[in-house]
Amino acid sequence: MDSVNLKKLSSILGLSVSTVSKALRDSYEISEETKERVKKIAKAYNYQPNIYASSLRKAKSKTIAVIVPRIANNFFISAIDGIQEVAQEKKYHVLIYLSHESYEYEKELVQSFASGRVDGMLISLTRETNDMEHLRQLVNNGIPVVFFDRVSTELDCSTVSTNDYESAFEATEHLIKAGCKKIAHCRISNKLSIGQHRLNGYRDALEKHNLDFHSKYVVKCSDNDVEDYKTIKTLLKDKDRPDGLFTAVESYTLIAYEVCRELGIKIPQDLKLITFSNLRTAGLLDPSLTTITQPAFEIGEKAAAELISAIEKPRYFKPENIILKSVLSPRDSTN
């Protein structure tokens, strides 16, 4: 109701508004005794500065935006957890937005930030995004952007991601070494950096081991479980069914598990499975799931740290493309 503001405080203290403001911010212009007196009263009245006034004046809000395609996803959750960790430590506030894989909505969001709602933005692009103009505008407006996971190098911004190509290569090779001859890949939109890199890693591993690349073994999945279910079922019902499957994201593999149950396909005897995944229960599944785990938390931490550097040291900040390695954990699904 009656939140105290500087004016009230100053009249209580018999000082001017500016003196109180300076005292609270430890200005050298104010004597120690006055500072103490002011702070004591401020605490007593539980004074909380109005951040809209102060942000307006300072043109800084200590707030960052995070845009992710979705939140019900183990990777993004851990990444956000990492972001929160460093944001909290550096006293930043975090606004979270879900683009739901819609480029239009992403664009709208990004544009709304141009007026300074946030000091910086972290983003993982939608599957549809292939035009960076909205982001370029933001950057030109002086608001730093850092990409994570689904990145673009088109702009002069930092990116934080994992070694997608190498990990996909390694995953595919893992299947080959386990004896697979007909390896399929469920890929994600190739508008995405990760989609391309993971597909390339897969393809090159096949080539290295003299296995043919069959386009019928590369299926494009969406972000709709029902559709993906059909896609994967079709793939696995084929009479020339694959004996190994490498999926670009976790959800495709979980669907594959369900399809296999339904079709009576035995994992790993009939089909070996490996996926990029941050599933906590990978080791408890039936059978346990071989995963390539991205350092999601660290990716989030690193991305947030980059962003805050860009915000706070604009002069000295140099954008970097940071790669954090994923690790392959062999389990029964490829045994």
Added chain:
Amino acid sequence: MDSVNLKKLSSILGLSVSTVSKALRDSYEISEETKERVKKIAKAYNYQPNIYASSLRKAKSKTIAVIVPRIANNFFISAIDGIQEVAQEKKYHVLIYLSHESYEYEKELVQSFASGRVDGMLISLTRETNDMEHLRQLVNNGIPVVFFDRVSTELDCSTVSTNDYESAFEATEHLIKAGCKKIAHCRISNKLSIGQHRLNGYRDALEKHNLDFHSKYVVKCSDNDVEDYKTIKTLLKDKDRPDGLFTAVESYTLIAYEVCRELGIKIPQDLKLITFSNLRTAGLLDPSLTTITQPAFEIGEKAAAELISAIEKPRYFKPENIILKSVLSPRDSTN
């Protein structure tokens, strides 16, 4: 760089600042032609209002805060997903904070909102919180609060939760009907509403079926996986080991799975397991896991809807205690 503001727009248009402002907000005071002209130019220059100025003036920010103990948790994720859904539809911005189960930090956060950073707050309390004074202050300051999941009825605020008591009762009864005689319960802090209700449901189900309540079968778990691992291992190594286990939250059961593997305890032959859980892979575990699933998404949606009502219709708003039912899905872990 050079973001346009009202002053620039008005000088471009040859109108006053106030006219432009009113035109953009569709005021009845402005003629249709002027409105159109203004809007066209505003769009052309990609005008984005400075929300700090406007929030300062209007004392409204179209922003809500969400405080959850942690984010790496399937229940909270889904709830946040639901919150985002309605916030986005109603054009609210969502600030997310993690209390990390620290009462002190929760208090600090809540106090910082008193100055009007947000128009309202959604909160799921920490395990430690047993004093509501900080929340009462916020409410007295005219900022509505809605509790979800870990609620308190001490304040005159809406709460959204599930039927914890009945579900716990049902879960325990489910174990009894499956033939368990020695049923243990991993409980969560009894400072929490859900901790108490779930424990009571468990106890009353035992009583109804004439099974003794043994305090050694009720173990208090924390939020630290390492500690909880020890606690659960001790429980399951006892020579008079339980033959059924009902855990208050998902993570305890996942730990139990691991402990059982290590000790060679067979689920469900030696130990039947049931838990509150929002795990997507419950059906894919080895063995598949019987769960009581809370309608997390809907809880989030409902909580956000309540909050926005409280914000936008303060006169007509009546706080309610809303209960959304959980559903028990029997699977192999209690078979």
Added chain:
DNA sequence: TGCCGCATGGAAAACGTTTTCGTAAATCGT
């Protein structure tokens, strides 16, 4: 004594909106 510099504090502008109030011209009713 006269001057300078320092320490401490205050007055007022500024941030970009929204909103209240005023005013001129146009329209209306009789």
Added chain:
DNA sequence: ACGATTTACGAAAACGTTTTCCATGCGGCA
């Protein structure tokens, strides 16, 4: 044709800070 109302717009205050600039009093110094 006259006052009353309506229409369309502008001037200026207000929101609560931060910051720039100025004022005062004091001690030190030559």
